[in-house]
Amino acid sequence: MPYPDEFEGFMINELGKYKDFKKQTFKPKVFGENDIDIKIECCGVCGSDVHTVTGGWGDAPTPLCVGHEVVGKAVKVGPQVKDVKVGDRVGVGAQIWSCLKCAQCKSDNENYCPSQVGTYGAPYPKDVDPNETISQGGYSSHIRAHEYFVFPIPDAIPSHLAAPMLCAGLTVWSPLVRAGTGPGKKVAIVGLGGLGHFAVMWASALGAEVTVISHSPSKKADAMKLGASHFVSSGAEGWAKPLAFTFDFVLNSADMTHEFNLDEYLSILKVGCCFHQVGVPDEPLRDLKPQQFMANGSSIGASHIGSRPECLAMLRLAAEKKLFPFVETLPVSEKACAEAVERVKKNDVRYRFTLVDFDKAFGS
Numbered sequence: 516m517p518y519p520d521e522f523e524g525f526m527i528n529e530l531g532k533y534k535d536f537k538k539q540t541f542k543p544k545v546f547g548e549n550d551i552d553i554k555i556e557c558c559g560v561c562g563s564d565v566h567t568v569t570g571g572w573g574d575a576p577t578p579l580c581v582g583h584e585v586v587g588k589a590v591k592v593g594p595q596v597k598d599v600k601v602g603d604r605v606g607v608g609a610q611i612w613s614c615l616k617c618a619q620c621k622s623d624n625e626n627y628c629p630s631q632v633g634t635y636g637a638p639y640p641k642d643v644d645p646n647e648t649i650s651q652g653g654y655s656s657h658i659r660a661h662e663y664f665v666f667p668i669p670d671a672i673p674s675h676l677a678a679p680m681l682c683a684g685l686t687v688w689s690p691l692v693r694a695g696t697g698p699g700k701k702v703a704i705v706g707l708g709g710l711g712h713f714a715v716m717w718a719s720a721l722g723a724e725v726t727v728i729s730h731s732p733s734k735k736a737d738a739m740k741l742g743a744s745h746f747v748s749s750g751a752e753g754w755a756k757p758l759a760f761t762f763d764f765v766l767n768s769a770d771m772t773h774e775f776n777l778d779e780y781l782s783i784l785k786v787g788c789c790f791h792q793v794g795v796p797d798e799p800l801r802d803l804k805p806q807q808f809m810a811n812g813s814s815i816g817a818s819h820i821g822s823r824p825e826c827l828a829m830l831r832l833a834a835e836k837k838l839f840p841f842v843e844t845l846p847v848s849e850k851a852c853a854e855a856v857e858r859v860k861k862n863d864v865r866y867r868f869t870l871v872d873f874d875k876a877f878g879s
Contacts, residue, residue, distance in 0.1 A: 519552065519591065523877055524580035524655030525852045530570035533860075534853035536654075538876075539578060543659040544639050544648040551599055551665050552591035553607065555877075558653035558847070559584025559678035560855040560868035562709060562770065562794075563609065567636065568856060571797035575636045582653030583609040583634035584681045584869075586674040589665075596662045604668045608681035609634050609820050611650055611660045612643065623822045625663070626689075634658075654852055654870065656877035666826050669834035676839045679709070679867040680829065682820065684840070687714035687766060688829040689821030690791050691721065694764040698722035703762045703783060704743075706769030707734045709859070710793055712866045714766050715741040716838050717829070726762070728754075737841070737865075755779040760811060763788055770794035777807065777815075784813045792817040841865050846872040 517523075521540040527533060546552070564581040566572040585607040589599050599605055613620050613628035620628050632639055635652030652658070668677045687710050696702055702723040704714045711727070718725045719742025726745040727738040735746040747754055761783050773796050780790055790813060808814060821829075832838065845851040847870040855868045 518657055519546070522651070522655050522657045524651060525847065525849055526578040526580045526651075526654075527568050528578045530568065530575060530577060533565070533568040533856055536849045536852040538849060541578070541580065541651050542648065543651070543657070544644040545646065546591070546593065546659065547643065547661070548593040548595040549662050550593045550659055551589050551596060551605070551662055553585065553587040553605060553658050553660065553665070554590045555585055555587040555653055555655060555658060555873050556674050557586050557678050557869050557871045557873060558582040559682065560859055560870060561609075561679075561682050562859060563682065564652075565856050565860050566795070566797060569860065572795075576649050579636055580651040580653075580655050581635050582655070582870075583607070584678040584683070585634075585653035585658055586668060586678045586681075587658070587873075590657070593662070599662060599665055599667070604674070606666045606668050606677055606681045607634060607653070607658055607660045607664060608666070608685055608826065611664050612639065613663070615663060623824050626820045626822055654847065656873070663823060666823070666830065669830055671834040671837065672830065672839070675844055675869040675871055676842055677830070678869045679840050679842060680713070680833060681826070683709050683867060684713045684717070684829055684833075685821040685826050686710060686793050686818075687768065688717050689825045690766060690793065690818045691718055691764075692825060692828070693818075694789070694791070696721045696723045696764065700724070700763045701726070701761060703728055703765045705729075705749075705765060705767040705780065706794060707731070707738055707866070708768060708862060709864070709867045710768035712737065712741055713840060714768055715743050716840070718766075719743065720832060720836055720838055755782050758783040760785055765790045767792050768794045770796045772796055773798040773800055777803075781807060781813045781815075782810065784811055787812045789813065790815045840867055842867045842869050844869050844871045846870075847876045
């Protein structure tokens, strides 16, 4: 039973068997007045996909189709949809629904809505879908999303480059903007990978003086190409001492914080400033003590993706300044999904994957 009754995707049936993708059909949520159906052109491969299918972040419903960096064309729009028409090229990130009524939603913080639905692995509320359907992601033929979480893709951004912006790009854009990143600010980006390379590019474009802190000296050339002014190797003895009280904001994109000497990273902050996490490790941060933050009144924080206004602003800047990520592509298939997940798990990609050629896999 093909579209529109069923969608087709590359799915896993057991967490931990993360390379065992199978092409299967699934039923989407009931189509709502504000919903948009998108025929998918390509989908980015996110670290979240890897943490989910490996079971690193805990339990998730199966069978599951991951992927939340989706670009495609609208093929059906609900009668209440205002800003998208059939044929428009659009994108969907890591959130697919929220109540749009609570205080968070009404203050452009819908990414913190307590009722939110993630793009995959989350049940819809019963009043939205009587079947309480589990959302399924973008390694698939189609995706159904509420219009508020569907973003027009500017013509200047190719689809395979736009896709990773919708989770990775937004995940670092939001905290950078909320921290006031701009001229006169000194920002450190920890880790130069899928998230970190976006963070360097955005922070530099916003006008900040950017320092990359990485354990991989071989990445210095890429850091400078992306707009960094300085590069520091965190493998060097005493690397943090010359940087004491230097930064207005430290954005950590690495998901290995549980292995960090956190005192070193906190010491490089100016008084009252924040070490902010967007890389989310499988392991907890143990043995944190209040005393660690007292030398400079620093703090540690984290954030979850970003809001619609932030996403639109990010895409607009990327289009205006031709800011594009480093992306490798793979034609989507069972084998390619497994390869992409395995290589992202091993950090063997420079610096994002986008799965492409969906027409060949699912038909036109």
